[in-house]
Amino acid sequence: MKRQNLVLYRKYRPRTFSEIVGQEHIVQTLTNAIVEGMVSHAYLFAGPRGTGKTTIARLLAKSLNCLNRKEKEFEPCNKCSSCLEIEQGRAIDLMEIDAASHRGIDEIRELRDGIRFSPTKSKYKVFIIDECHQLSKDAANALLKTLEEPPSHAIFILATTEIHKMIPTIVSRCQRFDFRKLTAQEIVKKLKNIVQKEKIKVEEEALNLIALNSDGSIRDAESFLDQAITFAGEEGIIKTEDVRNLLGVVEMSLVSQFVDFLAQKDSKGAIDFLDKVFQKGYDPYEFSKTLINYLRQLLILKVSSNFKDPLVAGFTKEEKEKFREQLKLFQESSLYEILNNFLEAQARMRYSPIPQLPLELAIVESIDLKK
Ligand SMILES: Nc1ncnc2c1ncn2[C@@H]1O[C@H](COP(=O)(O)OP(=O)(O)O)[C@@H](O)[C@H]1O
Ligand SMILES: [Mg+2]
């Protein structure tokens, strides 16, 4: 089967509220408002990238202007001319301004002058202003004026990844929604859905690994999946190992060997091992990131002994076996201490003249001082 050259995050942008993953309170409040006909005229969507701000803003616009939507319903039909125009990015009554690229003064002026006129075809004129905190001072002031008395046919949706940079007077005029990062489980849920629809074979752990490394952004996860699919090629299968290389993470097996030295209280061995690793060109900071993640999982397993715990997702069967062995060698309290030592080491790496020195100190602290 020949695969289309696709961009997953566009292809799988939710077309209904029911397809949104997470952000429950936001979806709930907005869909209620649509049903009740109680939409407000200015919304502020704040939160990290790739969590659904633009998606929900467009859904809101779609639903409000949908020609087929019946009373007491909130989903857009995705079939009428209004829905299709929005989907194809050619709706006259939906204006999207990207403040990051324009800083917006011309657009906001145009908006302020144009806003008095009723919508051309639809019930509402919707203005989505992305990265709103980047509007120039003049543009922000013009926007504020507009927000003071918006005409009843206008709806503003301001989106920002940096709420603290917004002018408080603008914030206070909006109904504010705080978007949160998605959990690894939520991200996996969406990725699974995509691979199923695309008929792609994939090792389950590979999806977990992608989710864990996407920092709560579904968009980033979808981009990684895109790369993994390209890498696997037609008829290929997405392997955990390949995803790991793709993400540039330090292999778990290296870290696991290192932890063996800690478990055996062999500080000389641990330091020599690290030295070899860095001579091979691995980055000490990346190493410490993987190490801390690994130790964290060990600690969680020590406390819960539940190997099905979603918190220990992203590991292969062999790795879990290895975990079991190592767990026997550590006390809970010493794991806690070791994890703390390496956390501190990571923080100190930035200022250390020798990047790996803090790691070496952490080794000594974790082993020798307790003998
Ligand atoms: N909550 C979510 N549920 C489902 N998909 C999402 C969600 N958030 C983001 N996505 C995916 O990521 C892509 C980008 O999301 P977007 O709404 O543009 O993020 P942003 O918060 O940066 O505006 C979407 O097209 C969609 O595929
Ligand atoms: Mg966006």
Ligand SMILES: [Zn+2]
């Ligand atoms: Zn419609």
